[in-house]
Amino acid sequence: MTSVTRTVIVKSIQLSRKVFNVFVELEGMYRNIVEQLVMYAVRSNTTSFTRLKADKYRELRNQYPQLPSHYAYTACQDASTRAKSFLKLKKQSLTSREYPEVRSISIWLDDSLWRLNGLTSIEIATHKEWVTVGFEPHKWYWRYLNRGWKLASEAKIKLDKRNRRLIIYLVFKKNVEEYEPRGYLPVDVNENSVAVLVDGVAYLFETNMEKLVLGYYYRRKRIQEKYDKLYGVKSRTKRKILRKLREK
Incomplete structure (x- = not known):
């Protein structure tokens, strides 16, 4: 048996300004953490998630005590992936920058930071409280859900600031038998x-x-x-x- 994954992207319903501002603040803190971690990872040539977490977790908890602790974990995963990619490019002389630029931000979530609420909404842990966000399901979402695929523990969200929505990346997993030719x-x-x-x-x-x-x-x-x-x-x-x- 082998595990197969598929990512399904759904959009949230339009959020109120008050709720959306919570996610804007959350994104700002998450971006600052990732930028700080990427700088450290590149400077110290650290690409291991566990090493980065061991070095910086306590410092991050002191800087952002209002954030749920698992954001430090997911930000370390995010930063280590970025640093690994940048250091590989630098080794191949494909970039002239000293440090990578963190442009686009997607907030990484693990099973302690989000959970499914029914079939058409999720709950997300923020620095304020747990926030329930409804989303608009489509045929691919229902297809995977109805055909035995299970939601994985990880997910991502990205802010659509123009429309006050969240773009939600859900990961489905399924165990399948390996094909023997x-x-x-x-x-x-x-x-x-x-x-x-x-x-x-x-x-x-x-x-x-x-x-x-x-x-x-x-x-x-x-x-x-x-x-x-x-x-x-x-x-x-x-x-x-x-x-x-x-x-x-």
Whole structure:
């Protein structure tokens, strides 16, 4: 048996200003903690979550006594992940910064900081009190819930300050049996089709990949020729329009 995970993103209902301000304050404290931990982790070359927690937990508890203690744990997990990624980039000379910049913040939660309340709301521990937040379920949420997947202990929340909502990242887990292959299927991949031989019978699946590739090629070529004449080869306008192609 092996464990498989899937992350489902749901949005909360619009929160009142009073409730949302609680999460704004919480995010501010959490950001300060993560920034402090990342600086320390990079300076001391510490990428281990347990080492970082051992070094900084008591100091964080003294600085933020109003926060539930497990925010120190989850912030250490968050910071160690960021520091590990940054130090790897620095080792490969892919960044010139001395320390990573903490831009986007998602608040990490463990099973002591959140719990499901019914099927369409969760409770979150904050520096004020436990806050109940309703969310808008969608078909993927119900699909995993109704097909035997279980909610994991970890979750994340991110603030949508424009709409006074929380973006909630729920993790579903399920134990599945590992597939044991009984043989091999010959596959032939071409520009416009994929051929598979199954039990002596050939199946042909049309992909039309050639049309897709050429379509992107000619569209990119037209954009480049047009905006190179108008703004020059290195124009920001051209790069912005090319990003909209989403070729990846």
